[in-house]
Amino acid sequence: MKKWHERREQLLRRAGTSGFGLVIDLEFSHGEVLPTIAKAYPQVDWVFLNNKINGDNIASVLFNEQDSSYLAGALAAMMTTQTGNPKINPDKKIGVIGGTKSVGIDKFLSGYIQGAHDVDKDVQVLTAYSNSFGDPAKGTQLADTMFQQGADIVYQVAGGTGAGVIQSAKKNNHYAIGVDDNQDKLAPGYVLTSVLKRSDLAVQKVVDLYAGGQFPGGRTITLGLNEGGVGLTDFQYTKQDIPQAVQTKVDDLRKKIASGELKVWNVVDQGYPAWLNG
Numbered sequence: 001m002k003k004w005h006e007r008r009e010q011l012l013r014r015a016g017t018s019g020f021g022l023v024i025d026l027e028f029s030h031g032e033v034l035p036t037i038a039k040a041y042p043q044v045d046w047v048f049l050n051n052k053i054n055g056d057n058i059a060s061v062l063f064n065e066q067d068s069s070y071l072a073g074a075l076a077a078m079m080t081t082q083t084g085n086p087k088i089n090p091d092k093k094i095g096v097i098g099g100t101k102s103v104g105i106d107k108f109l110s111g112y113i114q115g116a117h118d119v120d121k122d123v124q125v126l127t128a129y130s131n132s133f134g135d136p137a138k139g140t141q142l143a144d145t146m147f148q149q150g151a152d153i154v155y156q157v158a159g160g161t162g163a164g165v166i167q168s169a170k171k172n173n174h175y176a177i178g179v180d181d182n183q184d185k186l187a188p189g190y191v192l193t194s195v196l197k198r199s200d201l202a203v204q205k206v207v208d209l210y211a212g213g214q215f216p217g218g219r220t221i222t223l224g225l226n227e228g229g230v231g232l233t234d235f236q237y238t239k240q241d242i243p244q245a246v247q248t249k250v251d252d253l254r255k256k257i258a259s260g261e262l263k264v265w266n267v268v269d270q271g272y273p274a275w276l277n278g
Helices: 001-017 028-032 032-039 066-078 103-119 134-150 158-170 200-213 244-259
Strands: 022-025 044-047 056-064 092-100 124-129 154-157 176-178 191-197 218-225 230-233
Touching: 001 022, 001 028, 001 032, 022 092, 022 176, 022 200, 028 032, 028 218, 032 044, 032 056, 044 200, 056 200, 066 103, 066 154, 066 176, 066 230, 066 244, 092 103, 092 158, 103 124, 103 154, 124 134, 134 154, 134 158, 154 158, 158 176, 200 218, 230 244
Parallel strands: 022 044, 044 056, 056 218, 092 124, 092 154, 154 176, 176 191
Antiparallel strands: 191 230
């Protein structure tokens, strides 16, 4: 563990002494040491994604992943009762698999569960953690178990482990929900949708601000539905499976969240809700 701490500090110090004016960091574990490093290299502007890090020359970028996860949960809850679809069974069960039990991951899970229960309080949401972000075999195993228990849609929030969840959905003739990137094409017709997080948009935004002499040091930028920072894919391979009424309802919920009429619980700011045991 000590060597890992030393390696990440060495990496950041190397970035600080390499003549860069702007350094963007997406490695979550670096958040512990970045305040010290940024203070030691005040001539560098630092950007940290997915967590709020204090520092006059650090800009933090957060995403409202709970909002897009809410939409995914609402969609899954409506789809799990659709008869006549061979990928859907009679049970009112859906699932979600997180990589690790942590605030950053539970932000997704909480939104998903809230969205599902707001649509149908009788829908059961199975939850599990893989404790890994790079083990597709574990993802397959966990998803297989959920499908065997009656779930017909499983949301993966487990990085590379989630590839196994998608493989399991195809093997079991059910649906997965992807995360971060558009994963619909990984198993066309078996990935109901993907919950997008536009890190590329965040990088473009801070680079543009930096280039314009307006670097937001000491501030936090939050990207949500209104900014296009989060959202769902456009159902390229599954639109024919999703009734128009369901698509309309999801879009209506999106508009209500974007306008502030509908509030989605944020684990980071509000702690753990009753529906997600912290």
